Amino acid sequence: MDFQGLISRIPLSFWRFALVGIGGLFVDLAVLYAGLWGLGLSWFSAKVISFFAAATFTWWMNRQYTFGKSNKSLLVEWASFLATNAFGGFVNLSVYTAVVTQFHPYVWLPAVATAMGSLGGMFFNYLSSKHLVFNQVSRLEILAKDSRVGEIPPFPRILYLVTCLVCLAFGATALWLGMDASWSLRNYHWYNGWAYVNGLTGRDGLVSQLASFFNPMVDVPYALAVGYLPARGVGFLLGMLHGLNFLPLSAIAWQLSTLANTRHRLIASATLAAVGLCGAGGLSEVGLVSNDNVLSLGVLTSILLVVANWDKIVHESNIRGVAWTAMAGIPVGLVFGLKQPLAIYGVGLTAAFLIASMTPPRRILAAFCFGFGVLVGFALTGGYWAVHLWKAFGNPFFPNFNQIFQSPWALPIPYYDRSFIPQTLVDKILFIFRFSFDSHLCSETVFRDFRLLSLITLILLAALARVWRKQAHPFTHPGPTVWMLAAGLAAFAIWVPLFSIYRSLIPLEMLAPLLSVAAIGLLPLGKRTRLGAAISLLALLTVSTVPGDWVRVPWEDKAIAVNVPDVPQPSESLVLLSGHEPLSFLIPAFPKSMRFYRIDSTFTLPDESEAKFRSVFREAIRINRGPIYSLHSAKEGHEAIKKLAEYSLELDKTGCRELSSPIGTGAYALCLTRKLSTVQ
Numbered sequence: 001m002d003f004q005g006l007i008s009r010i011p012l013s014f015w016r017f018a019l020v021g022i023g024g025l026f027v028d029l030a031v032l033y034a035g036l037w038g039l040g041l042s043w044f045s046a047k048v049i050s051f052f053a054a055a056t057f058t059w060w061m062n063r064q065y066t067f068g069k070s071n072k073s074l075l076v077e078w079a080s081f082l083a084t085n086a087f088g089g090f091v092n093l094s095v096y097t098a099v100v101t102q103f104h105p106y107v108w109l110p111a112v113a114t115a116m117g118s119l120g121g122m123f124f125n126y127l128s129s130k131h132l133v134f135n136q137v138s139r140l141e142i143l144a145k146d147s148r149v150g151e152i153p154p155f156p157r158i159l160y161l162v163t164c165l166v167c168l169a170f171g172a173t174a175l176w177l178g179m180d181a182s183w184s185l186r187n188y189h190w191y192n193g194w195a196y197v198n199g200l201t202g203r204d205g206l207v208s209q210l211a212s213f214f215n216p217m218v219d220v221p222y223a224l225a226v227g228y229l230p231a232r233g234v235g236f237l238l239g240m241l242h243g244l245n246f247l248p249l250s251a252i253a254w255q256l257s258t259l260a261n262t263r264h265r266l267i268a269s270a271t272l273a274a275v276g277l278c279g280a281g282g283l284s285e286v287g288l289v290s291n292d293n294v295l296s297l298g299v300l301t302s303i304l305l306v307v308a309n310w311d312k313i314v315h316e317s318n319i320r321g322v323a324w325t326a327m328a329g330i331p332v333g334l335v336f337g338l339k340q341p342l343a344i345y346g347v348g349l350t351a352a353f354l355i356a357s358m359t360p361p362r363r364i365l366a367a368f369c370f371g372f373g374v375l376v377g378f379a380l381t382g383g384y385w386a387v388h389l390w391k392a393f394g395n396p397f398f399p400n401f402n403q404i405f406q407s408p409w410a411l412p413i414p415y416y417d418r419s420f421i422p423q424t425l426v427d428k429i430l431f432i433f434r435f436s437f438d439s440h441l442c443s444e445t446v447f448r449d450f451r452l453l454s455l456i457t458l459i460l461l462a463a464l465a466r467v468w469r470k471q472a473h474p475f476t477h478p479g480p481t482v483w484m485l486a487a488g489l490a491a492f493a494i495w496v497p498l499f500s501i502y503r504s505l506i507p508l509e510m511l512a513p514l515l516s517v518a519a520i521g522l523l524p525l526g527k528r529t530r531l532g533a534a535i536s537l538l539a540l541l542t543v544s545t546v547p548g549d550w551v552r553v554p555w556e557d558k559a560i561a562v563n564v565p566d567v568p569q570p571s572e573s574l575v576l577l578s579g580h581e582p583l584s585f586l587i588p589a590f591p592k593s594m595r596f597y598r599i600d601s602t603f604t605l606p607d608e609s610e611a612k613f614r615s616v617f618r619e620a621i622r623i624n625r626g627p628i629y630s631l632h633s634a635k636e637g638h639e640a641i642k643k644l645a646e647y648s649l650e651l652d653k654t655g656c657r658e659l660s661s662p663i664g665t666g667a668y669a670l671c672l673t674r675k676l677s678t679v680q
Contacts, residue, residue: 174287333377391553475521572626
């Protein structure tokens, strides 16, 4: 190999950049050890400070000796340098963290970790600095011109017919899979919707545990359907709703595609939409009332509105561009108001405008208008529920963010499910690889799907490719494509530390085949190579997918059926729920005049004695003049005995009667209780 010839091809600016980098390494080490030894900071805190100091030093030296001054102001150039080197900084901090957390803390370890991190981020930083920061021509103006989409052929009517057929196919699939008996249905979906429809929201206490405080409006359609349709009719409709995602998915693909041949464009759009619908998460919820594959319609609609009106949003300076941008944010805001974890898409889509192919003022305006639309949508569906929670508990997002709102009904801590969230920075970085091969890390069910792994990997490769060499013939229009890829990456990055529950990623799972192919189209490869890679990837994703298996049972006449014994004096009766099994789905079968409190739940545990629910329940037991019952799973009688004892009650085993339901996990017991003493 001719090493001398190879070295001679490397630009002189790279060697200067490397030399400046060595100087930056010494600045990094000096500030790092000053923070560790002089200020007593933690290894991570000292590293963050030293990184910004070294980045500022290398920015100044590179503008003086490596690339020369750009036509930007000092502040804009400095900010651009830090922003475009963010990926290299991410690599730097990741390698540093991995080294200092995996090895014995010798005195030289921070120096070795810093050097390894700097080397890891150097190549990306060189390319981004040369092409994006210190270029003499305003690249933003070029990007704004190149981002124009132009005329798009009319959306073919045949795809509406295909959508109907897809809906029917998924409706039939739901019938084949069986009737919904999932944990979430039994815990809150049925009860929350039923209580809202019957004006009983707030009558009972904690019967759905944490989900008691979810917005019930999302479950109202299911509650109404159960009241009027047989079980198979309900399941068929839920399956059809999953298939309805085919329409916005195919429309987005149609708008993004650069294929001139209408027939090829049609086949590509339909194929990408179909592969998107057949992800493990989406298929596992066909015919279920989990809502993730239904609320995805709001996310997809917002994306479609942006993509279909991209030229107006980017280039029109009148009120039309502003109005279209704000209107596009409303659908994702609507579903965010119904289910809070979908906030990741509202934030991700909004933030993506800040790096879209527009001039800086246009980016800020688009992000502001879209974000405003998201808030409008949230207010329409979630505003009333936030007001209800504020009036009832003093926290509009109760129990979330209670460390801020300090509601007396809960401890001053952030209440959210942390069971799946990776703990260390290294775990968060590697999470996409780990859960792709071990679904238990992000879900209660076993499944396999490589859509998100391929998507995140290809997004990073496409980002490097865009900096290194721009693809002259991409598969999709670059402007909206880059915005969608950035939004997907941002949504995933928010999801990892906040939720890490796979169900929330179903909208992104649906988009993953389309976005992965779009990212392949941006790679600096030949057209045939990219086309072959795209087809191979779609085939691999399709054949390797294994959907999860939520609880399903054979079909019955009614979606919710419960055998309940007659209860004397229902208006004076109080029922106490306990155990780990979900029980709220049994409540609608009882007379509406009865009251139900769950005494075994979050907010009533021994370490939450300061939460107000426990004292409210004690007072209700004390003043109750009618019979008090215990409702629990027959196999959890011992749990009921322990919880009742905390309220000075015991089971009257001679007064126990059995309940049953086709969607239950066994027999349930409704038992009379006796007061042992005066409740404190």
